[in-house]
Amino acid sequence: MITLYGGPTTNVRKVTIALEELNIPYYPNHILLHMGHQREEWFLAMAPNNKIPLIDDGESGIKVWESGAILTYLADQYDPGGEILAKSGQARYAALQGAFFQAAHIGPNLGRLNDQLTAADEDKIPAMMELFYTEAVRLSGVLQRMLDDERPYLAGNYSIADIMHYPWMKAALDLQFPALIEKPLLVAWIERIGERPAVQRGMLAFG
Ligand SMILES: N[C@@H](CCC(=O)N[C@@H](CS)C(=O)NCC(=O)O)C(=O)O
Incomplete structure (x- = not known):
């Protein structure tokens, strides 16, 4: 059984969606970020970057942190048909490229933007907000552009590229982020991904 250390956050939801897509049983272990559980020694010993998600696969004995690495592990271990990550060829690298892009650019930038938007007035830094x-x-x-020509998914077929982006872009849509709602292909993609039953289950797994 896989133990998923997580909580109701965008990065953890990527993992619960993938677990639901692949019908992998898992035990959700709540890490209370506001209580600082992620900085306790027992957790740091497994996840030195003090962040969720982290998985511990009791079958293989393998532990993985960083959502993109976790989705790649789940696909390699539990997705023989390549449902969320093709086994080879252009489709595999397009999906990995999309996943790395999310982790390197979309996640950090939207995260910092959200920090600024939700900061107390005295902590807001206008130059940072602008950047x-x-x-x-x-x-x-x-x-x-990745969806241009009415492509239904970010990397050709449905893949970990879509799973990595969905919780973040859904949160941005819920906030009616102006640069997003002006992009109809992107809004249609969010709605399309959100219709998948596994995505709906994954989004609610930690409440
Ligand atoms: N790049 C990481 C980001 C993980 C991350 O930022 N997790 C947040 C919650 S969504 C966290 O655990 N924050 C706690 C902290 O920084 O102390 C991933 O994709 O897994």
């Missing part, structure tokens, strides 16, 4: 907002506009344009 992250401008980059968020550029990044949503990249996603829109």
Whole structure:
């Protein structure tokens, strides 16, 4: 059985969606970030970057942190048909490229932008806000280009590229982020992914 250390966050939801897509049983172990559980020694011994998600696969004995690495592990171990990550060829690398892009660009930038938007007035730094907002506009344009010509998914077929992006872009849509709602292909993609039963289950797994 896989133990997933997590909580109700965008990065953890990527993993619960993948687990649900592949019908993998898992035990959700709540890490209370506001209580600082992620900085306790027992957790740091497994996840030195003090962040969720982290999985511990009791079958293989393998532990993995970083959502993109976790999805790659789940696909390699439990997805013989390549449902969320093709085994070889262009489709595999397009999916990995999309997953790395999310982890390197979309996640950090939207995360910092959200930190600024939700900061107390005295902690807001206008130059930072401007920087992250401008980059968020550029990044949503990249996603829109990935969907150009009415492509239904970010990397050809449905894949870990879509799973990595969905919880973040759904949160941005819920906030009515202007640069996003002006991009109809991107909004249609969010709605399309959100219709998948496994995605709906995964989004709710930690409440
Ligand atoms: N790049 C990481 C990001 C993980 C991350 O930022 N997790 C947040 C919750 S969504 C966290 O655990 N924050 C706690 C902390 O930084 O102390 C991934 O994709 O797994």
